[in-house]
Amino acid sequence: xKKAFLTLLLAVGALSLTSCGSGGGENGEVVVYNWGxxxxxxxxxxxEEETGIKVIYDEFETNEIMYPKVxxxxxxxxxxxxxxxxxxxMIDNDMLAKINFDNVPNAKEYIDQQYYDQSKEFDPTxxxxxxxxxxxxxxxxxxxxxxDPVDSWDILWNEKYADxxxxxxxxxxxxxxxxKRNGASxxxxxxxxxxxxxxxxxxxxxLVQAYVIDQVRDKMIGNEAALGVIYSGEAIxxxxxxxxxxxxxxxxxxxxxxxxxxxxxxxxNKENAEKFIDYMCRPEIALKxxxxxxxxxxxxxARELIEDEDIKNSKxxxxxxxxxxxxxxxxxxxxxxxxxxxxxxxxxKSE
Numbered sequence: 030x031k032k033a034f035l036t037l038l039l040a041v042g043a044l045s046l047t048s049c050g051s052g053g054g055e056n057g058e059v060v061v062y063n064w065g066x067x068x069x070x071x072x073x074x075x076x077e078e079e080t081g082i083k084v085i086y087d088e089f090e091t092n093e094i095m096y097p098k099v100x101x102x103x104x105x106x107x108x109x110x111x112x113x114x115x116x117x118x119m120i121d122n123d124m125l126a127k128i129n130f131d132n133v134p135n136a137k138e139y140i141d142q143q144y145y146d147q148s149k150e151f152d153p154t155x156x157x158x159x160x161x162x163x164x165x166x167x168x169x170x171x172x173x174x175x176x177d178p179v180d181s182w183d184i185l186w187n188e189k190y191a192d193x194x195x196x197x198x199x200x201x202x203x204x205x206x207x208x209k210r211n212g213a214s215x216x217x218x219x220x221x222x223x224x225x226x227x228x229x230x231x232x233x234x235x236l237v238q239a240y241v242i243d244q245v246r247d248k249m250i251g252n253e254a255a256l257g258v259i260y261s262g263e264a265i266x267x268x269x270x271x272x273x274x275x276x277x278x279x280x281x282x283x284x285x286x287x288x289x290x291x292x293x294x295x296x297x298n299k300e301n302a303e304k305f306i307d308y309m310c311r312p313e314i315a316l317k318x319x320x321x322x323x324x325x326x327x328x329x330x331a332r333e334l335i336e337d338e339d340i341k342n343s344k345x346x347x348x349x350x351x352x353x354x355x356x357x358x359x360x361x362x363x364x365x366x367x368x369x370x371x372x373x374x375x376x377x378k379s380e
Contacts, residue, residue, distance in 0.1 A: 054083030059301040062087045062095065062106040064288070065243070067162075069321035076308050082301050090242060091199060099293055100124060106293050107302040113287050114201070116158050117151035117361035126292045127156040132303035135310035144327040148287060150358050158289035159306050162324040164261035165285055165348065165356075166202065167278045169245070171271075174255035182210035182279045185256060186229070191236045195248060195257035198240035200374040201359055202284070203230060206258060209281045209355065216360040218369070227373040231380045240378075249274055260286075261345050262324030268345075269323075276345050282355025287327075 054077060061073075065088040073084045087104070089095040092115040099109055100122070111119065119125050130137055136159045144160040152158045170179045174193065177184060185194055185206065197203055205215040207226035217223060238254055245257045250270045259267070264276035290306045292299055308314055312330025319326040319335075325346045326332065335341040350356055362370070 055081030057298055057301055058083040058085055059298050059305045060085045060087070060105065060107045060296075061305065062089060062099065062104075062109045064088065064110060065090060067110065067288075067322055067324075069317045072309075072314055072317055075314075076305065080301075080304060080308075082304065084305075093200075102295055105295055105297050107296040107298045108305050109291050109293060110161055110288050111291060112359065113148070113151040113289075114359035114361045116289060116291060119291065119293075120152065120157055121361065124294055125157045126294045126296060126299060128159065128292060128306070129303060132300070133159065133307040133310065135307045139310055139312055139315070139328045139330040141327050141329050144287060147285075147358065148289065150360065152289075158291050159310065160287050160289045160327040161309065162262070162322070163285070163287045163327055164325050165278055166197075166205065166258065166260055166283050167264065167276050168256060169249050169259040169264050169267060169274055169276050170256045171249065171252060171254075171273050172275055173273050174252070179256075179275070179277050180280050182206050182281055185258070186210075186233050186236065188236060190255050192238045193255035194233075194237050195245050195254045196233075196237050196240050197245070197258045198242050200370050202258065203240075203374065203377070204370060205284050205359075207233075209279070209283060212281065215284060215357050216362065218362060218366050220369070223369065223373055227377055230377045234377065234380060260324070261348075262322060265323040265340075265343065265345050278348070278353055280354070282353065282357065285350065285356045285358055287358070288324075 059082050061084060073086060076082065077084055092112050095109065095111060096115060096118065098104065099106060140160055144163060145155055148155065148158055148160060168179055168184070175190070177187065204226050207229045208215050208217055208222065211222065211225055211229065213222040213226070241248070245259050246263045246267055248254050249257050250267050261276065267274050290309065292302045296302055310328060312328060312334055315326050315328035315331035316334045319331055332341065340346060
């Protein structure tokens, strides 16, 4: 998805999932399954020190890798951080427990209501998820390597930039780009629209240097590509490292996503899971995570604590979404919809 998939070395030592019971620290443990490089390691240490609850931490690279592992239940996780459409799939398949918000007061006080409202698209009753990070998907380009206007997904089909284009190695993200470029919804189930998007991706394929996930960031920082599809949080980081990089939300629209904390129905340590989520919603903790991962925070208290005015007012981190048209959030498309997208993506990748 989204985030760099790096091994997280924690001060508490090498962590494993071999002891997912109620033992562990002084007050038990909490087993967390999160995106790679998507939390400040110091936050996990401080949570352990304050609560006496041992954190057992595991990472995933995509929603599609995470889902079957949680579904199988071989490893019993207490807290997971999926994206919007995958949360809906987990709700529909009765995989999540309702959160007792009396145990998560910081979520009620500090998470901006607009993100709960947006979450109704995948968590209609608002009982299963607490927003953690949000952002957009756009085009990152190198000003020294691109001399055409960058305001449309069309530029990713420009032969002038052959072998200098990076695409996301993700079925939904790749099809989002092609569908939006064609004026269709990124949640389309219209076979004609999907086949047109597939054909466009096949047409584009000879121009693509690589289909990547976490490598977009490093390749763009290193001037190894001119254009790349990237998540807004990664764009903020890349600009810090390489001032020649710019981020654009294309005029045809894009994906506005939310990653949220959820609790699997089989979580062995639900109370500790709620303590963990509440801790993540403290303004000073949310700020530490924002500064570490650079993905936009929905936490109003954390935003008030940001001292860097450029970041506080960043149009990448905190864009005025009312200025853009055709913004959407991914929907869960059902088993048949998933199968259709996966079959078409397989055709693209096999060409």
